[in-house]
Amino acid sequence: MKLEQEKKYNYDKKTALQKAANWCAYQERSQQxxxxxxxxxxxxxxxxxxxxxxxxxxxxxxxxxxAFSYVSGKFKIKKWGKIKIKQGLKLKRVPEPIIKKALNSIDGDEYLETLSSLLEKKQQAEKEKNAIKRQFNLVNYLYGKGYEKDLIFTLLKSL
Known part of the structure; x- marks a missing residue:
């Protein structure tokens, strides 16, 4: 069995500041x-x-x-809903007013369009024959992606 050695860092304040600045310049970071x-x-x-x-x-x-960068990336790339994005920002200890402001930057029409396209893709991939189980699977999938249940059910009723 191999023993893992803990890395020892002996950075002075100036070096740590420079490394942290480079780390932040590479990608947006939260204070936490x-x-x-x-x-x-x-x-x-x-x-x-x-x-x-x-x-x-x-x-x-x-x-x-x-926060704006996080919201944009998680919504546009990963297709996450507002609930999941908000939880991610809370884990990064972003203040609530900033979270609200960033979430409001998501276009409402684009949000519904994304939800619809996710639902369509999942419906085509769903192999369950039983209609109730099928709908349950669709709701769970979209809820797991972080979308609001009322929006999911409204969309399902319209189909």
Whole structure:
């Protein structure tokens, strides 16, 4: 059995700031992700908060920009619904007002269109013959994707 060695990081504040800035420049990050990374690098709490405030002042870190990017990516690429996106942002400890603002950036018509296309694709792929079980499977799939039950049922009734 192989023993895993813990990585030892001995970054000074300046080096950690530079590495964190590069990490944030590569992709949008939440403050919590950066905080976790800095603690992983075994930085002291005071240094962590100083580095985060520096990253914010130098515009490497912007919670609102992160939220909009997250919402856009999860909706357009992964086809997630608002419920699942909101949960993801909460896990990243994004403040509630920013979450609401970012979720409102999703176009309502595009949201319904995406939900409809997901339903159509799933209906074609569904092999269940029993109508009730079939509908149950469709609802579970769409609910698992993070869409609101009232929208799912409204869409199913219209078909």
């Amino acid at each position: 992700e950066v905080r976790d990374k800095l603690y992983e690098w075994q930085m002291k709490p005071l240094e962590v908060e100083e580095i985060i405030s520096t990253l914010i002042s130098e515009n490497f870190l912007n919670e609102e920009r992160f």
